[in-house]
Amino acid sequence: MIPASPLFSQIPLPRAAERNSRWQQHWRDAITDPVELLRxxxxxxxxxxLLAGADTGFAVRVPRGFAARMRPGDPADPLLLQVLPGADELLTTPGYSIDAVGDMAARTVAGVLHKYEGRAxxxxxxxxxxxxxxxxxRHFPYAEETAATAHWRAAIDHLASDASISEVILSGGDPLSLATAKLAELTDALATIPHVRRLRIHTRLPVVLPQRIDAELINWMDGLPLQKIVVLHAxxxxxxxxxxxEACRKLARSGVTLLNQSVLLRRINDNVDALASLGETLFACGVLPYYLHQLDRVQGTAHFEVADQAALDLIDALRARLPGYLIPRLVRETAGAASKLPV
Incomplete structure (x- = not known):
């Protein structure tokens, strides 16, 4: 495992007084040119x-604070490999599709997916x-399928009409990319639906742009009448x-249950040292490892896949090293299944 190495000397970041400025500015300042990132x-x-044939049609976006955690001079850095485009994305691989997990078949109204019992x-x-x-x-038709349009009206009507739904899951994209006022518009409406008890937010922002966890967001979290779960992605x-x-500590203090889900990725975390270190580091921040996903077989991603037997061997090795509560569940999402499936 290659240790993190801050790049404050290589990547120009704001002065200390500015580093906690509004998260939207950090968003706008993201790196969008892969050559700049390599430079x-x-x-x-x-x-x-590294970039041969890398014009994949899927844009590059990397917050500068995330890039600052990459190891300079290392083209195999595990954070860099997650965001750097490459020619492998252009390969057509049998068994891979543009909707590997059956999102479109689970659509009810615009932007609402209902795959599992009790959850939307x-x-x-x-x-x-x-x-x-x-x-x-990466191929999802977001322009037509976004629940936040029209003040969430279609989504709220669907949730209110189905008394079996006790948990609402916010996903995307990244739901915390919305303004806090827009999120509050949703939760104010959810508070009027008696059978909705839990709000789960799947987000990468506290990891890649921790400035998003600002006072306004925490005030919103503090006031939520629902049980709150935030599932991070590291x-x-x-x-x-x-x-x-610190972002995780702020969320925990506002009464949020913090979980993490990871994807098992070749050359990035497909070794026991990397996974054990991730589990220990997460737990030190108050985050419980939750899922380790086998790769969703979406076209353009086959070069990241790890074989099932290798994945199972890694879980066995983790059990020999870590307490049980730090072992994530190895799962795969399968289109049409009633739940995530254990591997």
Whole structure:
């Protein structure tokens, strides 16, 4: 495992007084040119090899604070490999599709997916602060399928009409990319539905853009009448720096249950040292490892896949090293299944 190495000397970041400024500015300042990213890491000379055929149609977006956790001079850095486009994304692989987990078949009204008993998932937005190359919704039609349009009206009507729904899941894109006022508009409406008891938010922002966990967001969290679960998405311990740890502590203090889900990714976290370090680091921040997903087989991502037997061997090795509560559940999402399936 390659340790994290801050790049404050390589990547220009705001002065200390500005680093806690409004999160929207950090969002706008993200790196969108892969050559710039390589230059900041001191490996621009390898751009011709690393980026050959990398015009994939899936844009690059990397917050500068996330890039600052990458190891300079290392083209195999586990954080860099998650965001750097490559020619492998252009390959057509049998068994891979543009909707690997059956999102469109689970659609009820615009932006609302109802796959599992008692839970409904809202596609809150198509926006993300970071574009991960293994994204399972990289082909999703966000323009037509966003629950936040028209003040969430269609989504709220659907939730209110089905008394079996006790939990609402916000996904995307990243739901925390929405303004806090827009999120409050949803939760004010949810508070009028007596059978909705829990709000679960799946988000990468506290990890890649911890400035998002600001006072306004925490005030909103504090006032929620629902049970609150935030499921983070970190794949490697090097993603978690002091700012991320503080964001997690803020969420925990507001009564949020914090979980993490990871994706098992070849060359990034497919070894026991990386997974054990991730579990320990998460738990030190008050976050419980929850799921370790086998790759969703979306076209353009096959080069990240880890074989099932190798994944099972990794879980066995983790059990020999860590207490049981730090072992994530190894699962796969299968279109049409009634739940995530154990591998």
């Amino acid at each position: 900041l890491l001191g490996i621009e000379s390898q751009a011709g090899v 998932l809202l596609i809150a937005t198509g926006s993300c602060a970071i574009n991960c190359r293994y994204c399972f919704r 794949n490697h311990a090097n993603e978690i720096d002091p700012a991320v740890a």
